[in-house]
Amino acid sequence: MTKIKVGLVEDNPTISRDIWEKLSLSDDIELVLRAVNGKDLFKQLLRTEVPDVFLMDIEMAEMDGVTTTRLLKEKYPHVKILILTIFDDDSKLFEAIKAGASGYLLKEEKTHILINAITDVLEGGAPMSPIMASKALDLLRQGSGDLQIQSVSRSAELTLRENEVMEWLVRGLNVREISEKLFVSNKTVRKHLEHIYQKLHVKGSGEAVAKVIGRMA
Template sequence: MIKIGLVEDNAQLGQDIRDKLALGGEVTIVWEERDGSSALKAMQLEALPDVVLMDISMPGMDGIEATRLAKEKYPSLKILMLTVMDDEKKLFEALKAGASGYLLKEIRPHLLKNAIDEVLEGSLPLSPSLASMALNYLKGKPKAQESLSPEMGKLSKREQEVLQWLKKGMSVRQIGEQLFISDKTVRKHLEHIYEKLQVHSGKEAIAKGFER
């Protein structure tokens, strides 16, 4: 079972998220808190969950500040932001704070479960409208000089292609669609990539495979 920590100040919205996760299966909520401060206490007093679903707008400490503090203390913790609005400023503040993804609360149950799986695999899921914002933002920025790391020589041509698509923010499913291979095959390639590069996540693989 995937252990989830839920941070949501609205009890009804919290129940809605619980209901969605119940439909996805293989997920259990180990604790639920109403603000960032209490969430940090839960992380300290109880076993860390596999993924934290973090609301952004909350009284007291908001989700972005809670994410920043949590990532300082628990760098490997996966935090998936949930919000009711596609706010470009909040998106980049959350990612800068260390969020592992950013979704709208209206997301369908099976897509929420998929996003949780993707976060655990090292991908960075974004709601479609938010992904478009991110792409437009990046298009407006000058590209940094980038070259392949010598470590890339350890990977097969197909593994390099998978890593290239992963670097562009593609999920496992999207990579499979681009390369016309199954999700299972993509995951197997990622396993080989992590093993060859001696890393444990997609972010680490990208950092080791490319040099700026």
């Protein structure tokens, strides 16, 4: 089995070491890159392989997470980026999602949640920590927020079932979890997601979520 290549971009040495140690416990993950900010990351990418998934801090001194995410997706559109944040640090969260990030997690997540999120994002999911998913939903509900997903659906002509899949995606559920909620197969959910991406003119779950979140602006 091919291992998932992961890169970590985090400027706090203690947090970086903690996350690195958590990921090293997985036999399915290969840690190939560790940078302290966006500037350092792009220097390293000149001489090393590009990871499949990046774990990205938002607040960094030299080239923050939003800018780094945007530039990464422009240069390497196939990579997946998971934003790392703290409980009260969501000021740039949605900017990062709009820039191309596929999900967001709290930095202190337990090991199995962090590892599962890396797997989920490669399978088309948009993993979120429950707390951060709750924040997203709260923002979507503010001032007729619930209608914002419906507005996207109408403009893209999503079916009722596709709209349901989209709402669960915004809540941070992966393909398997959505299939369990809707009592359908994983294959059916993936097919719905393909149709959603086509209708929203996006390439994946992160962009789809970003399009919904973008309606809040």
